[in-house]
Structures are given as C-alpha cells and as structure tokens.
Amino acid sequence: MNLNVSIGSIVFDNPVTVASGTFSAAEKFYGLKGWKRLGAIVPKTITLHAREGNPPPRIWETPAGMINAIGLENAGTKAFITDKLPGLASIGRPLIISVLGYSVEEFQSIVELLAGSPEIVAIELNLSCPNLKQKKLVAQDPQAAQQIVAAVKRISSKPMIAKLSPNVTDITEIAQAVEAAGADAISLVNTFSAMAIDIHKQKPVLGNITGGLSGPAIRPIAVCMVYQTYKKVNIPIIGMGGIMTAGDAIEFILAGATMVAVGTANFIQPQVPLDVLNGIRQYMKDRKIADVKDLIGAAHRA
Amino acid sequence: MSELRNIYKIISNKKVCPRFYHLKIEAPKLVKNVRPGQFIHIRVRDSVEPFFRRPFCVYRAQDSIDILYEVVGKGTALLSAKKKNDQLDILGPLGNTFSMPPEGVQTVVMIAGGIGVAPFLFLTDQLKTRPVHLILLYGGRTKEHIFSLAPFKKNGCKIYTATDDGSVGVRGRVSELFFHVPKDSRGTWIYTCGPKPMMASAQQFAQEHQINGEASCEEVMACGLGACLGCATKTKEGYKTVCYDGPVFDLNELVF
Ligand SMILES: Cc1cc2nc3c(=O)[nH]c(=O)nc-3n(C[C@H](O)[C@H](O)[C@H](O)COP(=O)(O)OP(=O)(O)OC[C@H]3O[C@@H](n4cnc5c(N)ncnc54)[C@H](O)[C@@H]3O)c2cc1C
Numbered sequence: 262m263n264l265n266v267s268i269g270s271i272v273f274d275n276p277v278t279v280a281s282g283t284f285s286a287a288e289k290f291y292g293l294k295g296w297k298r299l300g301a302i303v304p305k306t307i308t309l310h311a312r313e314g315n316p317p318p319r320i321w322e323t324p325a326g327m328i329n330a331i332g333l334e335n336a337g338t339k340a341f342i343t344d345k346l347p348g349l350a351s352i353g354r355p356l357i358i359s360v361l362g363y364s365v366e367e368f369q370s371i372v373e374l375l376a377g378s379p380e381i382v383a384i385e386l387n388l389s390c391p392n393l394k395q396k397k398l399v400a401q402d403p404q405a406a407q408q409i410v411a412a413v414k415r416i417s418s419k420p421m422i423a424k425l426s427p428n429v430t431d432i433t434e435i436a437q438a439v440e441a442a443g444a445d446a447i448s449l450v451n452t453f454s455a456m457a458i459d460i461h462k463q464k465p466v467l468g469n470i471t472g473g474l475s476g477p478a479i480r481p482i483a484v485c486m487v488y489q490t491y492k493k494v495n496i497p498i499i500g501m502g503g504i505m506t507a508g509d510a511i512e513f514i515l516a517g518a519t520m521v522a523v524g525t526a527n528f529i530q531p532q533v534p535l536d537v538l539n540g541i542r543q544y545m546k547d548r549k550i551a552d553v554k555d556l557i558g559a560a561h562r563a
Numbered sequence: 564m565s566e567l568r569n570i571y572k573i574i575s576n577k578k579v580c581p582r583f584y585h586l587k588i589e590a591p592k593l594v595k596n597v598r599p600g601q602f603i604h605i606r607v608r609d610s611v612e613p614f615f616r617r618p619f620c621v622y623r624a625q626d627s628i629d630i631l632y633e634v635v636g637k638g639t640a641l642l643s644a645k646k647k648n649d650q651l652d653i654l655g656p657l658g659n660t661f662s663m664p665p666e667g668v669q670t671v672v673m674i675a676g677g678i679g680v681a682p683f684l685f686l687t688d689q690l691k692t693r694p695v696h697l698i699l700l701y702g703g704r705t706k707e708h709i710f711s712l713a714p715f716k717k718n719g720c721k722i723y724t725a726t727d728d729g730s731v732g733v734r735g736r737v738s739e740l741f742f743h744v745p746k747d748s749r750g751t752w753i754y755t756c757g758p759k760p761m762m763a764s765a766q767q768f769a770q771e772h773q774i775n776g777e778a779s780c781e782e783v784m785a786c787g788l789g790a791c792l793g794c795a796t797k798t799k800e801g802y803k804t805v806c807y808d809g810p811v812f813d814l815n816e817l818v819f
C-alpha cells in the first residue's frame with residue numbers, strides 16, 4: 262500500500278499531519294511513540310519577534326468546537342531555532358514551520374533565519390496577518406498575498422505552503438493568486454471569525470473580544486472550500502477543519518486534499534492523528550486501493 | 564497518545580453535600596503515578612457535546628483515584644449522573660505538583676475557597692508524616708458547600724470554617740480567618756486554591772507578612788497538555804500555562 266504524497270520536491274511517508282497551533286509547546290510529550298509515525302509535523306506559527314499573546318480568557322467551548330484567541334504567543338524566530346527546534350527535530354519527522362510576518366520583509370527575514378536548518382522541509386506562510394495598507398488580512402487581499410509568496414520564493418528554494426483564511430467571499434480567488442505567485446501548496450482552512458458573549462456579565466467572553474472558530478462545527482464548510490479550490494488550482498492542498506476521525510480526513514482527501522491536518526481534535530483526543538492514519542490504511546485495505554493518490558479528489562470524478 | 568489516555572471504571576459517585584460529589588475511580592496506574600497538585604482531564608461523554616474535556620485535581624490517591632467536584636454546568640452535571648461500573652476516558656496525570664514546604668517551616672496553612680479545598684486532602688496525606696502543624700482555613704460560602712472534613716481532621720489538620728451567611732463557622736469570607744495564620748515569614752508556609760479574589764487576598768496577606776507559599780490555579784482548558792496555550796494565566800514572568808507550567812505556582816509570582 263502506498264501512502265506517499267508529495268508537495269513540491271518533498272515526499273512525505275503519509276498524508277497525515279497536525280495543524281499549526283495545536284501541537285508543540287509540550288516538550289514533555291515529544292517522546293510519545295505516536296508522533297513518530299506522522300507524515301509531517303507543523304508547530305505553532307512563529308513570528309520574527311517574541312509575542313506575549315492575548316489576555317485570558319483565550320479559549321471558549323462552543324457546540325462541537327471552540328473559539329480561540331491565543332494571539333500568536335511565541336518566543337520569536339531566533340529563540341525558536343535555539344530552544345524549540347532541537348526538541349522538535351528529535352521527534353524525527355519532517356518539519357513544516359509555520360511563519361507569520363507583519364511585512365513582506367519580516368516574512369523574508371524569518372525564512373532566511375530558518376534556511377540553515379535541514380530538518381525543516383517546507384515553510385507554511387500564515388497569511389492571516391494584518392495587511393498594513395488596507396484594513397484587512399493579507400489572506401483577504403489577492404495582491405498582498407501574492408506579494409508575500411513571490412517575495413519568499415525569490416529567496417528560498419524550500420517549498421512554500423500558503424495558509425489561507427476562510428473569512429473571504431471567494432476562497433478560490435486567493436488560492437489562484439498564490440498559485441500564480443509560485444506557492445507550492447495551499448493549506449485550507451484557518452479558523453472562522455467568531456465570538457461569544459457572557460450573558461451574565463453582558464460582555465464578550467474572550468480577552469481579545471473576537472477569536473477564531475475551529476473543530477467539527479466548521480468541517481462541512483472547510484470540506485466545501487477544499488472541494489471548490491481543488492477545481493481551480495493544480496497545486497496540492499493540505500485540508501483541515503474539524504477532523505476528528507479517519508472518515509472526516511477521507512472526506513477532505515476525496516474533496517481534493519493531498520494531505521490532511523488534525524487540529525483541534527488533538528486537544529480532545531491526542532491520539533486522533535494516529536487513529537486517522539490507521540483508519541485511512543484500513544479504508545484503503547477494505548476497498549483494495551493501492552495508492553492514496555487515487556483517492557485525492559475522487560469525489561470530483563464520481 | 565495512548566500512553567497518556569486510559570479508560571477507567573467508576574467505583575462510586577456519591578453526593579456528599581448539596582453542592583459536592585465524591586467520585587471514586589479504579590485506576591491503579593494513576594494511583595501509582597499521580598502526585599499532590601496534579602490533575603486529570605476527563606471526557607465526560609464520548610460526543611462532541613460538550614466538546615472539551617473537564618479538568619479536576621486529585622482529591623485522594625490511595626486505593627482509588629478520588630475526585631471531589633461541584634456541579635456547576637453541563638459537564639459536571641453529566642459527570643454527576645455517572646454510575647458504578649460506568650467507564651471514564653481520562654488523560655493524566657497532568658500538570659506540576661505542590662512542592663513540599665522548605666526547611667524551617669513549622670506551620671502549613673491551607674487557604675481554600677469552596678471546591679478549591681479539593682487538592683488539599685491528597686497534600687495532607689503526604690504532609691501528615693512531617694513535623695509541621697497543619698491548618699485548614701475553609702471558606703465554604705453557604706451551608707450547601709459544607710461537607711465532612713473528617714478526613715482532614717484525621718490527617719491532623721486544625722480546621723476553621725467561614726460561610727458567607729454565617730450558617731457554619733464564622734460569618735464572612737475566608738479572609739476573616741487569616742488571624743489564625745502565624746505571622747512568621749520563615750516558619751509559616753501557605754497553600755491556597757479557590758476563586759481568584761480569594762487567592763488575591765491570600766497573596767496580599769502573604770506579602771504583608773513576607774510569607775511564602777503556593778497557589779493552585781484554574782483557567783478554562785482545552786488540551787491540558789501545554790499544546791494550545793489556551794489556559795494562560797498572568798505571572799510576573801509573563802503568561803504561563805495553567806495545565807503545563809502549573810496548576811501550582813509560587814503564590815507571590817501570580818498577577819491577579
Ligand atoms: C487544574 C484544575 C483543577 C480543577 N479541579 C477541580 C476539582 O477538583 N473539583 C471541581 O469541582 N472543579 C475543579 N476544577 C474546575 C472544573 O474543571 C470546572 O468546574 C468544570 O470544568 C466545569 O464544567 P461544566 O461543564 O460543569 O461547567 P460549564 O460552566 O458548563 O463549563 C463551560 C466551560 O468552562 C470551563 N470551566 C467552567 N468553570 C471552570 C473552572 N472553574 N475552571 C476551569 N474551567 C472551567 C469548562 O471546563 C468548560 O470548558 C478544576 C479546574 C482546573 C483548571
């Protein structure tokens with residue numbers, strides 16, 4: 262059975278990975294056997310400079326999901342390289358590092374700082390960053406997104422994965438823009454803008470007031486976005502949004518995802534990524550499917 | 564991962580006062596590994612509703628893992644309906660532990676508000692063999708929060724109680740009981756757990772008298788594993804995760 266998939270020139274053992282911000286931080290758990298079987302590991306987004314993160318409360322439970330406003334808490338790129346990267350590398354899986362800059366130059370600086378680390382096989386560009394000139398996110402502006410992708414492609418030979426925000430009118434428009442700028446893959450989707458209000462205190466629950474919705478609640482919307490985007494682009498898609506089971510992951514693959522990332526589910530059942538991997542294997546075995554690539558986008562051919 | 568998560572069987576789940584339940588779980592592996600101050604993360608139902616696990620500190624770990632809990636919402640309501648032999652999906656043990664009082668401490672004072680008393684029985688199970696006086700200041704809020712403190716007494720604790728309505732013990736907040744704390748900066752050590760305003764008043768008292776100690780904190784949690792950074796609490800060194808860096812923090816390091 263062949264579970265290999267590729268993004269740019271990089272071949273991954275299997276299509277299962279973890280979504281940025283839902284893994285890492287917890288060095289104590291890196292020794293766990295399960296992680297060593299994942300196709301790749303994507304740690305939490307790093308920024309050039311350290312960020313303290315948002316005031317608590319940062320998370321809230323919702324029906325079949327959660328809202329988070331962590332605020333990209335991280336120690337900055339240099340501290341990441343010295344303090345976190347060795348531990349992550351010790352897991353022994355290919356690392357895809359998620360990065361976010363507050364300008365084109367910041368994106369380039371982070372990518373340059375990461376260039377010397379061979380265990381990093383690809384970079385994920387978190388485009389849910391403010392677009393300084395316009396009052397919106399880069400991921401909501403095809404030109405701004407294109408500019409960043411092109412700028413990092415110019416200075417690095419590593420595959421660049423553009424992670425898009427679903428908070429747009431037409432996700433395929435941004436997807437096509439980043440493809441044209443040279444992106445090697447697209448990650449779909451980040452969280453949906455959301456908030457919760459405490460009816461006793463009559464004020465927003467989260468310290469940051471608004472946050473992003475994730476978990477099973479968003480899955481059908483995310484599947485739809487992957488399905489629509491698959492029709493419009495030729496580069497691989499990493500699908501995510503509420504994957505809790507192998508069946509959920511297979512839905513994304515059938516919609517057109519080459520890889521799948523388990524996010525919020527890690528908080529509920531840390532063994533979900535492994536269960537998903539085993540479940541995909543079982544599904545292929547039951548249906549005598551020899552190559553996972555035959556499943557990618559199969560729903561379009563049905 | 565499978566190494567952290569296990570399915571355990573309930574031995575009993577009994578109401579001990581109008582507000583609190585005492586849950587006993589058959590979990591020999593946890594009993595062996597858990598230390599005072601640590602918590603376990605329970606999935607109250609195999610469903611996406613409610614979505615998160617629920618964190619509870621360990622009340623006692625002798626023949627079973629014991630949890631003392633208050634029914635406050637849908638998760639704890641579901642937990643209270645569990646019966647003997649029902650199964651529970653548990654991650655744990657998680658978080659750090661209380662440190663033992665330093666050399667020279669003669670009196671350990673535990674300042675607890677409501678269900679915040681829960682981590683202290685396990686703590687006194689360990690402290691009772693040490694040459695220290697144990698004092699428990701319990702702010703019970705109302706009569707409905709008063710349950711039998713006999714196991715604490717058995718461990719040698721001197722107990723003082725306050726309730727907001729004065730129905731049991733002194734009338735008022737637990738801070739009304741602070742006069743029982745020996746004002747001896749080297750000889751007294753404080754542990755506190757409860758609502759934030761109460762812990763803040765304990766911190767203020769400790770700082771006034773240069774007493775050291777530890778506080779066990781609560782924040783809403785998703786992962787319990789230090790992965791989401793969702794349970795951040797403010798300390799003098801910036802935000803720390805309650806689940807991974809805590810739940811126990813240096814009392815004087817917390818910023819309320
Ligand atoms: C480390 C730690 C140890 C704890 N130990 C105990 C214990 O021994 N006994 C006990 O009764 N309670 C304990 N709690 C509090 C307990 O976790 C909450 O009472 C419980 O999660 C409430 O769930 P619910 O669905 O009934 O309430 P709801 O209000 O419906 O819950 C809604 C959401 O808020 C969260 N939440 C609500 N109250 C709290 C709280 N006080 N702290 C953290 N999250 C909360 C829930 O987990 C859930 O995500 C502890 C909390 C922490 C963080």
Ligand SMILES: Cc1cc2nc3c(=O)[nH]c(=O)nc-3n(C[C@H](O)[C@H](O)[C@H](O)COP(=O)(O)O)c2cc1C
Pocket residue numbers: 280281282283305306329331333359387424450451452474475476477479501502503504522523524525526791793
């Ligand atoms: C607590 C939390 C933190 C997150 N942090 C990041 C992050 O740092 N960078 C990023 O690109 N996405 C982040 N995400 C988004 C996830 O990577 C993922 O795109 C999204 O949650 C949808 O997948 P899910 O429903 O499986 O979680 C975060 C999500 C959550 C819930």
Ligand code: FES
Pocket residue numbers: 783784785786787788789790791792793794795804805806807
């Ligand atoms: S609950 Fe996720 S980091 Fe503490």
